[in-house]
Amino acid sequence: MKCQVCNINDAQIVFTQIVDNEKLVMRICIDCAREKGLSIEFESADIPEKSPKTAYDEFFEGKLNEDTPVHDLPDITCLSCGLTFRAFKSDGLFGCDSCHEAFGGHVKEILKQIHGYTEHKSFMKKRKSPRAKAREDMKDLKSSLERYVANEEYEKAAEIRDKIAEIQKGMEEK
């Protein structure tokens, strides 16, 4: 973009000036700026103080409820904690982990409005801690041990028994 003043140089800097109570925004080059006695301000002036509101923000502030007259809201109550659908819509918070079931299809609608989707998606498997993994392994090994002993495969059983001892030792050291 060219400088607003000389129209020759490129202008990358924007200056704001308050002139007669009005804010002037000018794109000018450094030479013209110097001539006019303007300097750059480092303060974050002129950026919106808060980010623009989105459906997400508006749900949070309960604004999505304003259009629905109260008597049109379905009369549902969560039997687990006693929260009514009306109260949920006005506060924006569920009462317990059974509410979403109690409120049924309405929850999906709200999720669609906020997140744009109605289906949960999670491919990240919960990684088991080493201790939990060890416990699982132990279960498997113990049943293998039983099997080998039942089949009189004592050598194999002995191997498993050693493995179990190793894991147990490892768990105790933690």
Add this chain to the structure above:
Amino acid sequence: MNPRILSFSIPDWLNSGGPDDGIVISSRARLARNLKGYVYAHRAGKKELGEIFDVIVDAAAESGLGRDTVFRTNELETSDRNILIERHLISTALASKEGARGVLVAGSESASVMINEEDHLRIQAFLPGFDPETVYDKVRDMESKIADEVQFSFSKEFGYLTACPTNMGTGLRISVLIHLPALVLTKEIQKVLRSTSQLGFAVRGYKGEGTDIIGNMFQMSNQKSFGRTELEIIENLKTVIGNIIDYEKKSIGLLMKEASSQILDKVWRSIGILKTARVMSSHELINLISAVRLGLYLGLIEKHDSLMLNDLMISTQPEHLQAKHGAVLDAAERDVLRADIVRERFVDLNV
């Protein structure tokens, strides 16, 4: 333990040295979880809150996270709660409520678990620089350890169940604290903020929800936690923030091409003020730090000083100043003490 003791140390996550930390100051990941079989915190009575609190602290201890440091906010003085808020360990929402609530702080403050805020658990981790993957791994690891000891509310249909529907699904909020002086100076920041909003990002001031944007610092986080996997959320953040970083770097290049003497002048004048002022408001300090940060990025000042800048932001806050002084101070006195501390810190910075 008294939170005041924390005020004398520097949290790990402010340590400089993370990737790209000229522009991204820190990365944060947070997972929201609730215990199965208990009502959500805002509806729980005193007794139930106490039970939830104990279950969580016990689970953390069992899982090896230790009881490290557990603060019950409802048992603390206001001044102590303020220290925790100033160190970003608890939110003001948590601090203001009665009943068994608090925070468990682990590993030199790089990780914490808020208990009984909006959800039973808010597990968070911080890292310096731009590293959303590692910080996610860190928080997921903590979550897994606790998950082994308790049962979280979860449904196949809706994923992790949270008090607010805005957090359902993954329960993940991942964010970066990013410094964009050049985009602000060239007024390109408006464009950036519009597109981040369209791309599903919330932008806040560096102090978090509901605060103003100052010091050219922005907290950017994903708005949506549902209907996408954790990996997708992270990849999206990496792409968008990566683009913003490039844009900022280009803008810095342009500014230096067109107005290098003005930029250098601004940086060095700021350092001059920091080295000599006798009175300094926090607002002024934040803006001066922004100029110095740019100077750091441009290689005008030695790298190791960015830790000092990061620490200054935390340790010159009102409650921290009062803790250092050992008594209550009014605003004017705080401004003087702040200037003293700042001068001290900048004494070694070579001009």
